Amino acid sequence: MNKHIRCATALALTLGTLIASTSALAQQGPKPEQLIKWRQSAYQVLAWNTGRIKANVEGQYNKDEVVKAANAIAAIANSGLGSLFAPGTETGKGWKETTVKPELFTDKKAGEIAGQFNKEANELARLASAGDAAAVKVQLGKLQGTCKACHDDFRKKD
C-alpha cells in the first residue's frame, strides 16, 4: 500500500469510530441526574399552579389567573412525564435525592393513576376557560385526589 492510501485509510477509520461513538452517546439520552431534576422541577411547577387555583377558588376568583394556571398544569400533564421515569432513575439525585418508590417502575397501577391525572388536568383546563368557579373548585379537588393517590403509593415521604 502506498503511503498516501494508508494515511487516508487510517483517517477514514478514525472518523468512522468518532461518528459511531458520537451517535452511541446520542442514543444514551440524558443522564439519570438530569431526568430526575426535570421531573422534580415539573412537579414543583404543578404545585405552584395548583396552589394558585386553590387561592382563587378560596378567595377572590380571577378567571385569567385560573386559566393560566390550569393551562400550565394541563400542558405538563400532556407533556409525557412518563419518559422522565426511564430505567436507571429508580434511585439517584436530581436537585435532591429522588423520593420515587421503586414500585412505580413495575406496578401498572402507576400508569393508571397517571392516566387519571391527565384526564382530570385536561378537564380542569376546560372548566377554567368556561369560567365556572364552583365547577373549577370541585375539579381541582378531583385533580388533587390523583396527586395524592400517586404520592401515597409511589412516593416516599420527604
Ligand code: HEC
Ligand atoms: C403518577 C404519579 C404522580 C402524580 C399523578 C403526581 N405526582 Fe407528584 N411526585 C411523584 C413522584 C414519583 C415524585 C418524586 C420525584 C422524584 O423525587 O424523583 C413526586 C414529587 C412531587 C413533589 C416534590 C418535587 C421535588 O422537588 O422533589 C411535588 C411538590 C409534587 N410531586 C406535587 C404534585 C402535584 C401538585 C400533583 C398533582 C397536581 C402531583 N405531584 C401528581 C409522583 C406523582
